[in-house]
Amino acid sequence: MTDGPAPQPRGRLENLLARARTRDRYSGYDVAAAEARLRRRRAARHGCPLHEHPRSAPRPVFVAWPPAWTEPTPGGSPNGDRAWSDLTTMSVVVLHAPRADRDLERFVQAHCADRTGALVFACLLHLAGHGDGARFWWQFAAGAGDSTAEYCLFLDHSRRGEYHDAGIWGDRLLSGDFEPTRVWGDRSRAAATVVRLPEDVTVHITERHHPDLGPIPLPGPPIVQELRALTSAPAPAG
Numbered sequence: 001m002t003d004g005p006a007p008q009p010r011g012r013l014e015n016l017l018a019r020a021r022t023r024d025r026y027s028g029y030d031v032a033a034a035e036a037r038l039r040r041r042r043a044a045r046h047g048c049p050l051h052e053h054p055r056s057a058p059r060p061v062f063v064a065w066p067p068a069w070t071e072p073t074p075g076g077s078p079n080g081d082r083a084w085s086d087l088t089t090m091s092v093v094v095l096h097a098p099r100a101d102r103d104l105e106r107f108v109q110a111h112c113a114d115r116t117g118a119l120v121f122a123c124l125l126h127l128a129g130h131g132d133g134a135r136f137w138w139q140f141a142a143g144a145g146d147s148t149a150e151y152c153l154f155l156d157h158s159r160r161g162e163y164h165d166a167g168i169w170g171d172r173l174l175s176g177d178f179e180p181t182r183v184w185g186d187r188s189r190a191a192a193t194v195v196r197l198p199e200d201v202t203v204h205i206t207e208r209h210h211p212d213l214g215p216i217p218l219p220g221p222p223i224v225q226e227l228r229a230l231t232s233a234p235a236p237a238g
Contacts, residue, residue, distance in 0.1 A: 069180035071171035073153055083158035085164075085185075090152060091123035093184050096231050104222045111198030112218065115144035121219055122152065126225065128202050131156075133217035142169075145180045201226045 042180035044196045070086050078086065094100060100120050107117020136157055141149035150169050157166035181187070204220035 005017040009177075014185055067186070069184075069187045070155070072173040072178070073178070074171070074174065075167060077163045077166040077170065078155070080159045080161060083155040087126065087152060087155040087159060089187060090148070090155070090180070090184070091126045094120060094123040094148065095127070095227065100231065101224055103220065104227055107229050108219055108221050108224060115141045115149070116147045118144070119146050119152075120227075121217075122216045123148065124223075125205070125217055126152075128205065129203070129231065130217055133205075133207075136213070136216060147173065148183065149176060150176075151180060201230060203217075 026133060057206045069090075070082060077083070097103075097120075103114070104120045104124075105117075105119045107114045107121055110117070112118065112121075122134045122141065125137065127132035135153070138152045138156065138182040139182055140148045149181075150172050152174060154166055154169040157163070159168065199221060202224035206218050206220060207215045208218055209215050
């Protein structure tokens with residue numbers, strides 16, 4: 001993992017967020033309820049849904065897809081379950097990167113003004129079942145120029161069925177020649193079968209209400225050591 005830019009003054013936070021923000025075309029739409037309906041329908045058809053479990057619970061990931069990462073294509077998006085599987089696997093890979101704990105530590109020390117640490121924190125939030133918080137920090141990191149965060153947003157919008165927005169991020173990835181295998185290696189070597197996020201990690205995630213942006217999840221300093229403990233074992237292999 002490459003280092004992010006030097007910590008920025010806190011006054012830069014709004015500028016970075018403004019660059020990352022996409023127009024909310026789903027105000028008033030209950031995304032969680034829609035996802036639940038889609039998963040119930042898939043369960044009825046196939047009998048083996050991919051579940052998103054309550055925060056801090058063990059999260060099984062049923063890997064039933066081709067071994068390669070999903071590549072962005074012009075005007076295309078993966079189906080929701082494939083996108084969710086790739087997003088979860090990518091989050092595991094990011095957390096097990098050699099510098100992930102130091103990136104998260106810099107993120108905390110810089111008052112959350114560091115793009116690489118924001119990516120790590122977003123992936124941790126995703127595994128904790130905090131989907132909206134993960135999207136917020138992926139948008140922050142993407143606005144600061146992190147291509148992996150853009151890829152996560154492409155997958156996140158795809159798994160929610162928001163294909164227009166997925167296409168926006170997919171086009172940005174294509175224009176930047178982002179290739180997940182080149183950046184992060186072979187997906188089949190990193191695919192997780194089970195991801196466990198201990199309670200000790202989630203208790204260090206707090207929320208602050210922003211008058212314009214709503215609740216924003218923030219990391220407490222002890223979360224860095226908890227991440228180190230979480231990733232001290234070898235990364236899961238598929």
